[in-house]
Amino acid sequence: MSDRIAFVGVGRMGANMARRLKDCGLNVTAVYDSRPESAKALAEELGCASPKKLAEVTAAADVIITVVTDDKAMEGIFGKKGDSLLVGAKGRTFVNCATVSPAIHVEIEKRANKVGAESLEACMASSINQARSGTLYLMVGGKQAAFEKVKPLLIQLSDDGKLLRYIGKSGQAAQVKALVNMVMNINTAGLAEGLGLGSALGLDLKTLMEVFSQTGANSRVLVTDGEDMVNRDHSCFFSAAHAAKDSGIAYALGQKAKLDLPLAKAALSQYRKMTKLGLGGLDKSGIAELTFKGRGPKKAKKKSKK
Numbered sequence: 001m002s003d004r005i006a007f008v009g010v011g012r013m014g015a016n017m018a019r020r021l022k023d024c025g026l027n028v029t030a031v032y033d034s035r036p037e038s039a040k041a042l043a044e045e046l047g048c049a050s051p052k053k054l055a056e057v058t059a060a061a062d063v064i065i066t067v068v069t070d071d072k073a074m075e076g077i078f079g080k081k082g083d084s085l086l087v088g089a090k091g092r093t094f095v096n097c098a099t100v101s102p103a104i105h106v107e108i109e110k111r112a113n114k115v116g117a118e119s120l121e122a123c124m125a126s127s128i129n130q131a132r133s134g135t136l137y138l139m140v141g142g143k144q145a146a147f148e149k150v151k152p153l154l155i156q157l158s159d160d161g162k163l164l165r166y167i168g169k170s171g172q173a174a175q176v177k178a179l180v181n182m183v184m185n186i187n188t189a190g191l192a193e194g195l196g197l198g199s200a201l202g203l204d205l206k207t208l209m210e211v212f213s214q215t216g217a218n219s220r221v222l223v224t225d226g227e228d229m230v231n232r233d234h235s236c237f238f239s240a241a242h243a244a245k246d247s248g249i250a251y252a253l254g255q256k257a258k259l260d261l262p263l264a265k266a267a268l269s270q271y272r273k274m275t276k277l278g279l280g281g282l283d284k285s286g287i288a289e290l291t292f293k294g295r296g297p298k299k300a301k302k303k304s305k306k
Contacts, residue, residue, distance in 0.1 A: 005153065006030040006061035008054070008077055008085065009098070010042050013124070014067035016131035017097075017157060022046050024134070024156045030060040034073075055087035063150055065095045065122075070245060071104045078108050090116035093150055097122050099181065099242070101249050102171035109142060109170040118146040121170065122154060123177035126163075127237045135159040140166050141173030175253065182250035182264050185243050187219045188284050189267040195229050196291030205230050229288035232295070240287065241280030244271035 005026055007018045010033045022028045030049045033039040043050035051057050054077055057064060064085060068074055074096065077085050085094065094112055096105065096119065105121040112119035120142035130136045138158045140147050147166055155161035167173040194217065198208045209226050212218055228234060247268040254261040270287055277297050279286055289295045 002027065003062040003150075003153070004029040004060065006032070006057045006064045007067070008032045008057060008064060009034075009067035009069075009073075010039055011067065012128045013097070013131050014065070015042050016128060017065065017067070017136075018042065018046060020132060020134045021153070021156060026153065026156065030057050032057045054083050054085045058085050058087060058089050058092055061092070063093045063095060063153060065097060067097045068100075069098065071100045074098060074100050074104050074108060078111055080111065086111060086115050086117070093118045093120070093146060095120050095122050095150060095154070097124050099123060099177055099246050099249070100174065101252070102174035102178070105141065105174050106171045118143065118149070119170070120146050120150065121173045123173045125177060125180050129237075131157075135163060137163045138165065139173040139176050140164070141168060142170045178246065178250040178253055181243070181246035182267075184221060185247045185271065185284065186263050186267045187221045188225055188243075189270050189287055191219065191221055191225060192229055192285075192288040192291045195226070196288060196293070200293050225283075225285035228283065228285040229292075232288075234282040234286035234289075236281060236283045238284050239280060240271050240274040240282050240284050243284045243287075244268065244275050244280070247271055 005021060005028050007014050007028070010018060010031045018028055018031055028046055028048050030051055031039045031042050031046065032051055032054065036050070036052065039050040049060055051060060066077060068077060089112065094108070094117060096108060109119040120140055123139045125137040125139065126135065134157050136157050138154055140154070144166070154164055158164040167176055194212070195205060195208065198205055209222060212222055247264060251261060251264050251268050254264060270290060273290065274280055274282070274287060279289060279297070
């Protein structure tokens with residue numbers, strides 16, 4: 001693939017995706033971030049440019065991969081006025097990997113098409129290590145022709161395409177991703193409660209997790225988060241703040257569909273509580289801080305009145 005590739009948003013996910021494509025021999029020409037120092041450091045590592053303006057990113061690439069934080073950030077980089085990726089974007093293809101609301105992906109596709117560009121969503125259901133190794137689970141939404149155009153690139157990020165799924169029209173991949181994270185976050189909250197109660201009952205948690213793994217209590221989050229919950233190792237791979245955001249997207253979809261989703265609502269409440277308590281920067285496994293006795297932020301002692 002001879003296309004010039006740029007990245008907008010080079011935090012831990014975006015940066016490692018860029019490194020992966022560079023390792024595969026693809027032509028990474030530019031990286032951009034709201035934190036210029038991060039983009040500059042990565043650009044020096046990869047031997048590419050770190051433009052100061054979004055329009056310069058578009059000028060430097062044929063395919064622009066975006067990995068930003070939320071709906072507001074997406075609308076910002078694809079602004080209708082001022083500095084924007086849409087400036088001079090005719091013939092470009094945008095591949096948007098952030099977890100944002102489906103409606104934003106639909107809107108960005110409209111804006112891109114209006115200036116003669118293509119836009120896809122490539123929602124990721126994996127984490128930092130998979131971004132670096134090229135084993136991301138990618139769910140793609142948008143026009144089939146645009147997908148086929150950049151498929152060789154996406155194959156390099158998804159275990160030679162084994163983890164690449166074309167879902168359908170714009171917005172649908174984002175819907176699937178929202179549901180993936182909704183169920184994952186419910187499972188994580190449930191595991192935290194099970195282990196927290198087991199601890200309170202004085203059970204051996206190693207044995208309890210082994211039993212969980214062999215019964216109907218098993219889940220993927222038992223593997224990824226179980227030991228971390230017990231050991232209080234909440235090094236961040238997927239933050240509680242992001243869990244709150246993503247669960248919120250899914251719950252909003254449920255409300256729009258007029259469905260009652262009590263488990264999704266409860267999990268969302270827990271992750272929002274973590275953020276409110278200042279624990280949003282912890283990994284989602286940090287939800288165990290709310291369920292194990294004696295954990296969590298210490299409440300300030302009230303001063304006695306004299």
